[in-house]
Amino acid sequence: MxxxxxxxxxxxxxxxxxxxxxxxxxxxxxxxxxxxxxxxxxxxGLEKNEYNINIQVNQKTGLLDKVKMAINQKTPIKSDQVFPSEEDGTIVYRAKIALDEFRQLPPLLHKIDKVDVDVVVLNGSHSFxxxxxxxxxxxxxxxxxxxxxxxxxxxxxxxxxxxxxxxxxxxxxxxxxxxxxxxxxxxxxxxxxxxxxxxxxxxxxxxxxxxxxxxxxxxxxxxxxxxxxxxxxxxxxxxxxxxxxxxxxxxxxxxxxxxxxxxxxxxxxxxxxxxxxxxxxxxxxxxxxxxxxxxxxxxxxxxxxxxxxxx
Amino acid sequence: MNEKVYEIDLSKMTPREANETIIKMAPKYDKIILKNPHAMHYLIAGLVEEVDIEVDGSAGYFIGTMNDKASIKVNGNVGWFGGDNMTGGKLLIEGSAGDGVGQGIYGGEIIVKKDVGARTGEIMKKGTIIIGGNSGFMTGIFMMGGRIVVLGDLGRDVGESIIRGVIYVLGEVESLGKNAKLVDVTDEDKKELKSLLRKHDFNLNNYDKFRKIIPKSKRPFYGK
Missing domain, CATH: 3.60.20.10 (Aminohydrolase, N-terminal nucleophile (Ntn) domain)
Structure with missing residues (x-):
């Protein structure tokens, strides 16, 4: 149910x-x-080429920086936001980025997913x-x-x-x-x-x-x-x-x-x-x-x- | 003699608390009014007392399940399995109902003024179900007795694997299920329908247009 x-x-x-x-x-x-x-x-309210990416990241030292580096290597993070989660020791990290075209998004999400086993991409979207x-x-x-x-x-x-x-x-x-x-x-x-x-x-x-x-x-x-x-x-x-x-x-x-x-x-x-x-x-x-x-x-x-x- | 009426506000109750209160008050009052039902599930479950109950709004799943003598009126819609396994009494729904209304009833009367979903009267044994609007997919599936009256149209596979009982229909029939056949009504059927429908305030003048679905065989043999 x-x-x-x-x-x-x-x-x-x-x-x-x-x-x-x-x-x-x-x-x-x-x-x-x-x-x-x-x-x-x-x-x-994103510009035509902008996307929000939501990523679950374990709060161990330096891991969030690695995630940010992986994104910045592809495209600069324009803004970001953190939603802490006390219960399971993770955060939800939201980054706004720009890409030339949509087909660049899936490989970027895949790359972020590979940063660490404690990094999980939840989604990446433009209009929702x-x-x-x-x-x-x-x-x-x-x-x-x-x-x-x-x-x-x-x-x-x-x-x-x-x-x-x-x-x-x-x-x-x-x-x-x-x-x-x-x-x-x-x-x-x-x-x-x-x-x-x-x-x-x-x-x-x-x-x-x-x-x-x-x-x-x-x-x-x-x-x-x-x-x-x-x-x-x-x-x-x-x-x-x-x-x-x-x-x-x-x-x-x-x-x-x-x-x-x-x-x-x-x-x-x-x-x-x-x-x-x-x-x-x-x-x-x-x-x-x-x-x-x-x-x-x-x-x-x-x-x-x-x-x-x-x- | 003045009617003894008791009002229950369900807005802050769980279904269990609501049903415990209803069962406790039913022997003491002639009528119970349930305010703010907010489509609550399992309302008036297992009530065996003779009492009038009015639900002032919509109810959720299994309203009136196992009702035996109560006369229940719902001033709204109901979810799935309204009147499930009733043994007697009455359930009147002023709005529409979800799937499986009258599932497995052994007796009593269920009247729905508007449309209902699929599998109306599934495995019912006795009793009467009247649908003022349309009834969906597999109406009367595994029906073992009793009668269903549909004043609108019937969906696919009506009377699927019906063994006993009868489904009267005034409108169109999309298709028949296994072991079901569609035949004309008799004068006796029309007389019975007129008496039944008038009793429940359905005033029709086209009883000749009714047809009925009945089993082809009481001992159907499936497969080779």
């Missing part, structure tokens, strides 16, 4: 997406106590802010000042771990670097995981974990890279994936949900003139809107809300 949620503000203007998503995920806390995370799009950590939603919201983050749309997750590690990296959302700024949050299992992963690896896509959620985000990005629109990619995933699942994809244009053909994982949605929202349960939707008219996402169904981004 996990909780997933997504929200789009239809006017495409900046709203209190962090605060809203914090409330939506807080209402789904019972579905997953292990970790939680957010991908909040649209309010980052990634916040994820172990623990409860309210603590993560407080630690990372999530309520202050503005956005045009967002997705989020509360995790009940069933297979892979409970740590910051394995918290959702997961991101891919096949194309820019695609994220996923997932409730369920992909039971034909290797059947999906093998052809993607043969095409050269790099898997960092054995987690089926990572497989999902690579799969969708690969389809988008081939020219599918999000709705088509999600429909194709319902055909290709086995197992119980419902998952939400975030892109710079919007969000979309897909649910397995037997409908073994929950999903509801509601919308009004201002908001399109999806969640595992109505209890989450009611945090941001009137829920008189809640729609069930049917088995095998796909719902998407996208528009052209202004960032």
């Amino acid at each position: 996990c909780g997933i949620a997504g929200i789009v503000y239809k006017d495409r203007k900046l709203h209190n997406a962090g605060e809203d998503m914090g409330k939506m995920l807080g209402a789904l806390q019972h579905r997953g106590p292990d970790s939680a995370g957010f991908a909040i799009y649209g309010g980052v 802010e990634m916040i994820k950590d172990i623990g409860h939603v309210k603590d993560i919201v407080e630690k990372y000042h999530v309520n202050e983050i503005k956005g045009t749309h967002a997705i989020g997750h509360t995790r009940f771990s069933t297979e892979s590690n409970v740590d910051r990296y394995h918290a959702h959302p997961f991101q891919t670097y096949i194309i820019k700024d695609v994220t996923v949050v997932h409730n369920g299992q992909i039971t034909n995981y290797w059947k999906i992963r093998d052809p993607l690896e043969r095409k050269g896509h790099v898997f960092e974990t054995n987690n089926d959620t990572e497989c999902l985000v690579h799969y969708i990005s690969d389809k988008l890279d081939q020219g599918y629109i999000l709705e088509e990619a999600l429909h194709q995933s319902v055909e290709d994936m086995d197992g119980p699942f419902s998952y939400i994809i975030g892109t710079p244009e919007g969000i979309g949900i897909a649910k397995d053909r037997l409908g073994l994982r929950p999903g509801v949605m509601a919308e009004n003139d201002k908001i399109f929202a999806i969640a595992s349960e109505e209890v989450s939707l009611r945090e941001v809107m009137d829920t008189t008219n809640v729609e069930q996402i049917s088995p095998g169904e796909v719902r998407v809300y996208e528009s052209t981004p202004s960032f």
Whole structure:
């Protein structure tokens, strides 16, 4: 069991997406106590060639300097920020950098990952802010000042771990670097995981974990890279994936949900003139809107809300 | 004689505290009103008393599970498995419901005014489920008795592996499941439907349009 949620503000203007998503995920806390995370799009305010990189670094002496050196060898750090974590002796280090083009980002992240076994790149993004950590939603919201983050749309997750590690990296959302700024949050299992992963690896896509959620985000990005629109990619995933699942994809244009053909994982949605929202349960939707008219996402169904981004 | 009414504010209660309070108060009052339910899961679980309960908002999963005599009215929507394994009583939902409403019921009546999700009446044995809107994928899967009445459309694989019981439908049927067949209603069926639906304030004038899904065989043989 996990909780997933997504929200789009239809006017495409900046709203209190962090605060809203914090409330939506807080209402789904019972579905997953292990970790939680957010991908909040649209309010980052980076220049066209800029990226934020989030890196988990052990607090041992000199390690953060090594990380900074690895980044500076490629491109100067323009600004940075540190989020301390008393519990596990690590910090989350956020660096803002500039690159000539997006395809330079994955090798840089790989290089940073190789600095030390105690250095873990959590993500690198241009148009969204990634916040994820172990623990409860309210603590993560407080630690990372999530309520202050503005956005045009967002997705989020509360995790009940069933297979892979409970740590910051394995918290959702997961991101891919096949194309820019695609994220996923997932409730369920992909039971034909290797059947999906093998052809993607043969095409050269790099898997960092054995987690089926990572497989999902690579799969969708690969389809988008081939020219599918999000709705088509999600429909194709319902055909290709086995197992119980419902998952939400975030892109710079919007969000979309897909649910397995037997409908073994929950999903509801509601919308009004201002908001399109999806969640595992109505209890989450009611945090941001009137829920008189809640729609069930049917088995095998796909719902998407996208528009052209202004960032 | 004045009706004895007790009001419970659920806003600061856990489901366990809510249910303990409901079970404690049910024998003493005619009616209980649950304020601020906030789509709470497992509300009114295992209640065997005869009492009216009004839920002032939406409820989450398993509302009224194992209800026996209570008459429950929800002034909102409910999540998955509403009325699960009820043995009697009534569950009236003014809004919509998620998957598995009426799962495994042995008796009683469940009425949902709007649409419901998948697998309505899954493995139900007896009792009645009325859906005012549409009902999704595999309605009546493994149904072993009782009746489902759907005033809207039915999704894919209706009556999958149905053994006994009947599913009445007024709208379209997307497809039938294994061992299910779609036939016309009889005059006796129409009379029964009219009586049932009028009792629950559904005033229709097109009973001739109903059809019903019933088992092809009571002892279906699957495979070669």
